[in-house]
Amino acid sequence: MFYLGCHLxxxxxxxxxxxxxxxxxxxxxxFFTRNPRGSKARRIDQKxxxxxxxxxxxxxxxxxxxxxxxxxxxxxxxxxxxxxxHMVMADDMAIMENLPGxxxxxxxxxxxxxxxxxxxxxxxxxxxxxxxxxxxxxxxxETMSGKGSEVGxxxxxxxxxxxxxxxxxxxxxxxxxxxxxSSGYDLVNDLDGVLDEFDRIIGLxxxxxxxxxxSLTPFGxxxxxxxxxxxxxxxxxxxxxxxxxxxxxxxxxxxxTPNNVEGYAAEIKMLRAAYRP
Ligand code: FE
Ligand code: FE
Ligand code: ZN
Numbered sequence: 050m051f052y053l054g055c056h057l058x059x060x061x062x063x064x065x066x067x068x069x070x071x072x073x074x075x076x077x078x079x080f081f082t083r084n085p086r087g088s089k090a091r092r093i094d095q096k097x098x099x100x101x102x103x104x105x106x107x108x109x110x111x112x113x114x115x116x117x118x119x120x121x122x123x124x125x126x127x128x129x130x131x132x133x134x135h136m137v138m139a140d141d142m143a144i145m146e147n148l149p150g151x152x153x154x155x156x157x158x159x160x161x162x163x164x165x166x167x168x169x170x171x172x173x174x175x176x177x178x179x180x181x182x183x184x185x186x187x188x189x190x191e192t193m194s195g196k197g198s199e200v201g202x203x204x205x206x207x208x209x210x211x212x213x214x215x216x217x218x219x220x221x222x223x224x225x226x227x228x229x230x231s232s233g234y235d236l237v238n239d240l241d242g243v244l245d246e247f248d249r250i251i252g253l254x255x256x257x258x259x260x261x262x263x264s265l266t267p268f269g270x271x272x273x274x275x276x277x278x279x280x281x282x283x284x285x286x287x288x289x290x291x292x293x294x295x296x297x298x299x300x301x302x303x304x305x306t307p308n309n310v311e312g313y314a315a316e317i318k319m320l321r322a323a324y325r326p
Contacts, residue, residue: 052111054078055304055313063101073314077111111301117155123175124158145186154189157201168200180216189223194231202232204250225260
């Protein structure tokens with residue numbers, strides 16, 4: 050089964066996202082639990098969520114992927130900002146239990162000059178406080194491009210977080226193709242080598258989701274500029290290799306390309322045609 054979806058707006062509710070996904074040939078999707086630049090969570094309408102879960106089950110959707118707000122930085126030097134990150138993520142974990150067994154991805158933070166070791170510790174701190182034994186949500190660390198002082202742009206950093214988190218049975222990784230290429234993992238010329246390295250350092254069993262994006266900036270640029278599929282430096286051929294790779298092809302793929310819904314529909318159609326049965 051080829052699980053492919055894209056980022057959708059949650060502004061019209063949960064069921065609407067499921068219907069929109071179906072209408073564009075998707076069988077999963079990503080969404081924000083709250084305003085990506087703010088903190089206010091939408092009130093959960095139980096009926097709306099239940100209707101989405103029914104629809105997702107009927108159409109054999111892959112796990113849904115929630116994305117934490119960009120403003121969440123557990124690595125901040127300011128206690129207030131760190132407390133905000135803890136509060137928001139704890140609240141998101143509670144929200145996610147309304148749709149049990151799905152995924153929640155977040156950016157592991159920026160250490161803002163405190164050094165990578167401090168950044169890693171602060172992220173581990175967040176996870177040790179927020180992950181609960183009863184939760185059914187798997188929290189995914191997103192692979193980052195390493196812009197500014199971002200934490201999580203190497204497989205070693207992600208593994209350090211996983212190793213030192215108490216409840217790491219609740220942790221996985223979301224690999225963003227734009228970000229890893231920009232951080233210096235050559236998906237274009239050495240996809241096998243990158244996956245071997247991921248497996249050696251983290252273990253491919255931790256890889257739960259792929260953010261499928263092309264990139265505007267050159268290899269190793271440590272920038273975070275997504276491009277439409279085939280319109281960036283990765284190119285269509287490399288992206289088609291990613292979706293068909295034997296070690297990746299059964300994972301869910303989520304597009305975060307600069308598109309409106311019609312644009313996503315076209316990319317989904319193109320990628321489905323390129324997926325080898
Ligand atoms: Fe992200
Ligand atoms: Fe991403
Ligand atoms: Zn990005």
